[in-house]
Amino acid sequence: MIDKLEYLLALAREEHFGRGAESCGVTQPTFSAGIRSLEEALGMPLVERSSRFQGFTPEGERVLEWARRIVGDMHAMRADIRALKRGLNGLLRIAAIPTALATITELTTPYRRQHEAVRFSIQSCTSNEVLRRLDNFEVDAGVTYIDNEPIGKNRVVPLYDERYRLLTAADAPLGRREQVSWAEVGQIPLCLLTPDMQNRRILDRLLRNAGTELRPTLESNSIVVLVSHVQTGRWACVLPEKLAQIFGLTPRLRAIPIVEPEEVHAVGLVLPNREPVSPLVAALVNVAEGLARGQAALA
Structure with missing residues (x-):
C-alpha cells in the first residue's frame, strides 16, 4: 500500500504519469496500474483522466492529504530506526527563498558541528515552491517568510527579522x-x-x-x-x-x-506539522530554536 501512496504523491508532484513513473523508478504501466489498484482498494476514482493528467477528484484530494501524512510518518519511522542503529546520518533537504540563502550557514554549520555524518541539499525556491515541495516530501524543511502570505498548517520556528x-x-x-x-x-x-x-x-x-x-x-x-x-x-x-x-x-x-x-518581515524555518518528526528534522529544529534565542538576546 505504501508504494501506491508514494505513486499518488509522485503524480501530484509531477502532474504527469510518465514523469511520475520515472521519479519512482518504475515503468509507466506499473505506475498507472498501482494508482488504479489504489482506486479499486478504496472503491472510488482518485484521478481525473483523459488523454493526459487533469487533476484529482475531490476524493483524490482528500486521499492525497492522508497519503502525505502516512508516507511522511513512514519515512520518519525509518529514519528514527536508522538513527538508533547508526547515529544521526543521511541527507537533510532544505528549500529556501533566495533572500534567505545567506543565512542557511547559520543553521547548517552548527548542525554539522554536532552531526558530522549528515549531508545537506539546499535548494533555492520561491515561497510558494517551498510550501509545495514540503507538501510533496521533496524537502524536509523550508526557510521562508512567515508573516506576509499564508503558510498553511505547517509548523514554524521564527529565525530573524528581515530589514x-x-x-x-x-x-x-x-x-x-x-x-x-x-x-x-x-x-x-x-x-x-x-x-x-x-x-x-x-x-x-x-x-x-x-x-x-x-x-x-x-x-x-x-x-x-x-x-x-x-x-x-x-x-x-x-x-x-x-x-x-x-x-x-x-x-x-x-x-x-x-x-x-x-x-520588517519575519523569516522562519517551516516544516510539516506532524509528530513525531524524523531525527534529522528534530535536530534542525533544535539548531533553529537556538539561533532564534540568540537573535532575541541581541535585540
Whole structure:
C-alpha cells in the first residue's frame, strides 16, 4: 500500500504519469496500474483522466492529504530506526527563498558541528515552491517568510527579522546618503527579483504605497545577477540587510538603510506539522530554536 501512496504523491508532484513513473523508478504501466489498484482498494476514482493528467477528484484530494501524512510518518519511522542503529546520518533537504540563502550557514554549520555524518541539499525556491515541495516530501524543511502570505498548517520556528537596504555604487544617485526613503528608491534605475518572488511582491507594495510607479529596468531570479549589475554603477537594487552584508561591501559599494517606513518581515524555518518528526528534522529544529534565542538576546 505504501508504494501506491508514494505513486499518488509522485503524480501530484509531477502532474504527469510518465514523469511520475520515472521519479519512482518504475515503468509507466506499473505506475498507472498501482494508482488504479489504489482506486479499486478504496472503491472510488482518485484521478481525473483523459488523454493526459487533469487533476484529482475531490476524493483524490482528500486521499492525497492522508497519503502525505502516512508516507511522511513512514519515512520518519525509518529514519528514527536508522538513527538508533547508526547515529544521526543521511541527507537533510532544505528549500529556501533566495533572500534567505545567506543565512542557511547559520543553521547548517552548527548542525554539522554536532552531526558530522549528515549531508545537506539546499535548494533555492520561491515561497510558494517551498510550501509545495514540503507538501510533496521533496524537502524536509523550508526557510521562508512567515508573516506576509499564508503558510498553511505547517509548523514554524521564527529565525530573524528581515530589514531592507538599498545596494548601490557610492558614486551613483543616492550613493552618499546615510538613509533613503522608499519614494526616493523608486526614482532611480532598479534591478529587482522577478514578480513570482515574495520579496518582490513586498517591494512592489512598499514602492506603490510610496506613490512610485515601479518600472525596474532589469529583473532576475538570481541575486548574483542583481549584485553584478549593481557593481557596474548603472543600477541599484533592494536587498535584505543580512544578504547585503555577505557581498563584501567595498568603499565603492554601499548598503543604505531604507526608511519611511522601515519595513520588517519575519523569516522562519517551516516544516510539516506532524509528530513525531524524523531525527534529522528534530535536530534542525533544535539548531533553529537556538539561533532564534540568540537573535532575541541581541535585540
